Amino acid sequence: MNQIPDDEQLRRNRLIFYEDDIDSINACLAGFLERSKASCVLLVDVDGHLVTKQGFTQSLDTTSLAALVAGSFASTRALAKSLGEKEFSVVFHQGESESIHIALVADRCLIVIIFDDRTTIGMVRMYAKDVSGELEKIMAEIGKKAGTRPNPVAGDSFQKAAESQLDAFFGKE
Numbered sequence: 001m002n003q004i005p006d007d008e009q010l011r012r013n014r015l016i017f018y019e020d021d022i023d024s025i026n027a028c029l030a031g032f033l034e035r036s037k038a039s040c041v042l043l044v045d046v047d048g049h050l051v052t053k054q055g056f057t058q059s060l061d062t063t064s065l066a067a068l069v070a071g072s073f074a075s076t077r078a079l080a081k082s083l084g085e086k087e088f089s090v091v092f093h094q095g096e097s098e099s100i101h102i103a104l105v106a107d108r109c110l111i112v113i114i115f116d117d118r119t120t121i122g123m124v125r126m127y128a129k130d131v132s133g134e135l136e137k138i139m140a141e142i143g144k145k146a147g148t149r150p151n152p153v154a155g156d157s158f159q160k161a162a163e164s165q166l167d168a169f170f171g172k173e
Contacts, residue, residue, distance in 0.1 A: 015108060021142050022052050028134045029054040036127040037119035039098070042112040043105075043135070044069055051109060060114075069102055069112050090128075092121070101128055106136040 017025075029041045033055050040055030042062060048070030050062050073091060080088040091102040101113040101124050111132060115124050 015139060015142050015146065017051060017142065021138070024138050024141075025052055025135065026054055028131060028138060032127055032131040035130075036113070036115070036124050038113050038115035038124055039118075040114050041131075042066060042069075042114075044110045044112055046070060046073070046104075046108065046110065055114075065112070069100075069110055073102060073104070073110055090125075094121075099124075101125065103128060103132055105132050106139040108139055109135070111135065 015021075025043060029043065029052070032038070033041060038055065040053060040057045040060070042053045042057075042065065043051040044066040045051055048067035050066040053062050076088050076091050080086070089103060091100075093100045098114060098116050099121065101115070101121070103111050105111050111128065113124055113128055
């Protein structure tokens with residue numbers, strides 16, 4: 001049975017995305033947009049950071065939207081728990097001209113789909129289920145590779161060089 005993980009478990013499930021990972025995710029999201037006819041799609045980590053986006057996003061403040069969506073999802077999770085539900089797996093908001101569909105993917109990220117009357121909620125939901133499955137596979141592969149990749153913080157030669165330069169600048173050895 002799927003249960004919504006608690007905040008600590010979600011944090012432990014975080015991934016580090018490299019350029020090739022983002023390329024795979026973007027290709028998946030672009031295919032989704034083509035099939036569903038949605039306006040745009042965002043992938044947001046559960047802490048509210050934008051991972052990537054596809055589609056028509058020029059008129060959107062995607063950084064703020066990502067943070068708001070993560071907050072909305074956290075509130076919905078708490079609401080589900082208070083009602084004795086194990087989860088509300090999908091959040092849907094319908095507006096006058098645009099709607100938004102939000103779903104948890106692989107206990108790590110939220111897929112945020114914005115669409116208008118060029119498509120229907122049925123089409124979006126059908127293809128959202130498919131793209132969520134594809135994204136779960138991609139994230140599983142990223143997770144498998146995580147142990148073989150250098151840690152971008154601890155092993156980054158740029159960081160070490162920057163620290164060395166700062167130490168030299170401030171007279172530390």
